[in-house]
Amino acid sequence: MNEESKVEHRWGMAIDLDRCTGCQACVAACHAENNLPLSDPESAAKGRAVHWIRVDRYYEGEFPNLRVKYMPVLCQQCDEAPCEPVCPVYATYKNPEGLNVQVYNRCVGTRYCANNCPYSVRFFNWFDPVWPAPLDLQQNPDVSIRMAGVMEKCTFCIQRIKRAEGDAREDGRTLADGDIQPACVQSCPAEAMIFGDLNDSESKVSRLAGSGRSTRLLEELGTQPKVFYLQRAK
Amino acid sequence: MAAAPELISYQQVRGDLWRPLSGAGPRYLAVVTLLSAVVLWGGIAWAYQLHAGIGVAGIRRPVFWAFYIVNFVFWIGISHAGTLISAILRLTDANWRKPVTRAAEAITVFALMIGGMFPIIHLGRAWVFYWLIPYPNSRLLWPNFRSPLLWDLTAISTYLIGSTIYLFLPLIPDIAQLSEHATGWRRHFYRALSLGWTGSDREWRSLERAMKLMAGIILAVAVSVHTVVAWDFSMSIAPMWHSSIFGPYFVVGAIFSGIAALLLVMSIIRKTMHLEKYLTPHHFDNLGKLLLLMSLLWLYFTIAENLTAWYGNDPSEMNVFGSRIRGHFSPYFWIMVLFNFVIPFVFLGIRRLRTVRTTTFASITVLIGMWLERYLIIVPTLSMPRLAAAWGHYSPTWVEISITAATFATMALLYLFFAKLFPVVSVWEFEPHSNKEA
Numbered sequence: 001m002n003e004e005s006k007v008e009h010r011w012g013m014a015i016d017l018d019r020c021t022g023c024q025a026c027v028a029a030c031h032a033e034n035n036l037p038l039s040d041p042e043s044a045a046k047g048r049a050v051h052w053i054r055v056d057r058y059y060e061g062e063f064p065n066l067r068v069k070y071m072p073v074l075c076q077q078c079d080e081a082p083c084e085p086v087c088p089v090y091a092t093y094k095n096p097e098g099l100n101v102q103v104y105n106r107c108v109g110t111r112y113c114a115n116n117c118p119y120s121v122r123f124f125n126w127f128d129p130v131w132p133a134p135l136d137l138q139q140n141p142d143v144s145i146r147m148a149g150v151m152e153k154c155t156f157c158i159q160r161i162k163r164a165e166g167d168a169r170e171d172g173r174t175l176a177d178g179d180i181q182p183a184c185v186q187s188c189p190a191e192a193m194i195f196g197d198l199n200d201s202e203s204k205v206s207r208l209a210g211s212g213r214s215t216r217l218l219e220e221l222g223t224q225p226k227v228f229y230l231q232r233a234k
Numbered sequence: 235m236a237a238a239p240e241l242i243s244y245q246q247v248r249g250d251l252w253r254p255l256s257g258a259g260p261r262y263l264a265v266v267t268l269l270s271a272v273v274l275w276g277g278i279a280w281a282y283q284l285h286a287g288i289g290v291a292g293i294r295r296p297v298f299w300a301f302y303i304v305n306f307v308f309w310i311g312i313s314h315a316g317t318l319i320s321a322i323l324r325l326t327d328a329n330w331r332k333p334v335t336r337a338a339e340a341i342t343v344f345a346l347m348i349g350g351m352f353p354i355i356h357l358g359r360a361w362v363f364y365w366l367i368p369y370p371n372s373r374l375l376w377p378n379f380r381s382p383l384l385w386d387l388t389a390i391s392t393y394l395i396g397s398t399i400y401l402f403l404p405l406i407p408d409i410a411q412l413s414e415h416a417t418g419w420r421r422h423f424y425r426a427l428s429l430g431w432t433g434s435d436r437e438w439r440s441l442e443r444a445m446k447l448m449a450g451i452i453l454a455v456a457v458s459v460h461t462v463v464a465w466d467f468s469m470s471i472a473p474m475w476h477s478s479i480f481g482p483y484f485v486v487g488a489i490f491s492g493i494a495a496l497l498l499v500m501s502i503i504r505k506t507m508h509l510e511k512y513l514t515p516h517h518f519d520n521l522g523k524l525l526l527l528m529s530l531l532w533l534y535f536t537i538a539e540n541l542t543a544w545y546g547n548d549p550s551e552m553n554v555f556g557s558r559i560r561g562h563f564s565p566y567f568w569i570m571v572l573f574n575f576v577i578p579f580v581f582l583g584i585r586r587l588r589t590v591r592t593t594t595f596a597s598i599t600v601l602i603g604m605w606l607e608r609y610l611i612i613v614p615t616l617s618m619p620r621l622a623a624a625w626g627h628y629s630p631t632w633v634e635i636s637i638t639a640a641t642f643a644t645m646a647l648l649y650l651f652f653a654k655l656f657p658v659v660s661v662w663e664f665e666p667h668s669n670k671e672a
Contacts, residue, residue: 048294048295088387112381120621149357149359
């Protein structure tokens with residue numbers, strides 16, 4: 001019975017762009033949670049920085065009448081993910097909960113998935129990761145370190161999902177809405193990010209996804225993303 | 235004006251074509267040493283990349299594919315020299331083809347061997363490249379046959395096997411003749427390779443049949459191979475890649491660069507091995523016309539590809555289109571047009587200007603132009619993904635440049651070794667007896 005209910009989850013996220021202040025707390029939290037390699041300014045300029053979530057900036061108007069819009073972009077966990085069919089070794093595939101997962105051990109590093117991701121949210125390990133001391137002592141034991149030559153990307157903090165599901169199973173209860181918070185969601189001071197089960201029509205994320213303010217990024221490509229961006233219609 | 239090869243006595247033909255096989259002059263050794271040094275340097279660069287991580291190359295997010303994949307497409311394109319051209323000429327019984335087919339077939343095999351290395355060099359974890367091969371393994375996992383990379387692997391290995399057979403079949407009678415006359419280790423080498431050929435009527439008939447059959451098969455395989463290479467790009471949804479024209483466009487480009495490579499090789503071996511009597515201006519003239527035809531076809535496809543993108547005016551495609559026509563990549567684009575169309579059109583289209591020298595010159599510019607074409611297909615698209623926040627510029631490092639240089643040296647080196655072991659122009663096809671058979 002537990003196994004059945006597990007399959008029934010369909011994890012999704014809503015991000016309220018009218019609330020986002022562009023503070024980058026989600027980026028920092030993701031780095032700490034997911035053992036992301038650090039990069040110095042030079043390697044970042046060479047396109048080697050890894051941020052599973054980034055905050056894109058869009059400018060409207062001319063200086064000084066300028067409006068900046070922030071848009072946190074992470075893996076959209078597409079239902080029809082373009083990255084999946086092109087992988088020759090099944091290193092990326094759809095897990096039973098609809099997550100687009102990356103199996104580091106299988107990846108041979110063709111980087112085809114990254115080319116085919118319209119959101120550019122896939123990252124490659126150009127070198128073995130290094131952390132300057134003492135940051136090497138604060139790694140998250142729940143998340144594996146990725147070696148040079150493999151792809152990686154946002155997992156919706158799958159380690160937190162699995163832990164919450166396991167805890168709920170042990171306690172003999174079902175998961176409640178809000179039991180799981182990926183690191184970015186947890187650390188958002190503006191509470192602009194909401195995570196939950198899209199299969200549960202009563203969950204907060206389901207209600208927001210169905211609201212009139214809901215849009216999806218590059219929806220026209222038919223990728224069926226599970227991240228919903230909320231913004232006032234112009 | 236040299237006499238037509240048919241008018242030279244068979245004894246003399248054999249003497250001329252066997253002469254380069256024996257001995258190695260100081261110039262030959264110097265060139266081999268130089269090329270080996272370049273290959274060794276490329277090997278060091280690759281070893282460094284394997285050891286330090288592929289980040290020592292210039293590839294970066296978002297340009298995840300660059301020099302290595304450009305070289306891959308380029309060399310697979312060159313491989314169409316051979317087999318495709320020689321197969322067409324064989325099937326159409328074009329008699330003038332005799333002295334050029336072997337040179338072409340050898341290019342194919344070597345270019346495929348080199349081109350086939352690039353997907354491996356390009357891998358993040360090159361040491362597990364065999365995970366793409368379907369075999370029962372400890373991972374209990376078949377490769378993903380929905381991935382165009384698997385189609386690629388299948389197509390290219392088929393083509394490599396097929397074209398090796400296709401190169402080898404017409405070599406057999408020559409090898410058998412050589413084994414009768416050679417001494418020392420060469421005698422054993424040729425004897426083993428001749429597969430016991432005695433030259434009986436039955437053997438000739440089987441050989442003829444096999445060569446005709448392989449010519450037909452290889453034609454289909456060659457077209458499918460470069461179509462599949464094109465599909466590596468066009469199956470994805472990246473702007474300017476997702477294009478139905480890519481299959482035929484790539485096949486045309488491949489034949490185009492293949493003929494250019496053949497002309498260049500012919501012109502080099504003609505000079506260095508003194509084959510002026512066999513590779514005559516007539517051959518350069520005929521292949522030059524073929525090159526001109528492919529140049530026009532290439533122009534047609536390039537216009538069709540770009541005009542439809544421009545007219546469609548899709549914003550993400552227009553970014554890529556604009557960067558090619560008038561932006562960052564435009565110098566390369568217009569050099570490509572000059573090298574692939576203007577120069578061949580002038581030198582090969584005007585009959586008075588179409589000489590051995592200008593044909594060779596045009597084939598060099600076409601080779602450069604076709605390399606640029608692949609660069610312009612791959613890099614601009616990746617530099618400008620749909621979300622502008624991820625845009626980034628690529629430039630190669632010494633690692634990529636060294637490995638690229640090494641592949642050109644490898645090609646030359648393999649050809650030099652081949653030319654020392656086998657006659658680069660088929661000898662037996664000049665034999666009056668076998669002429670009747672053919």
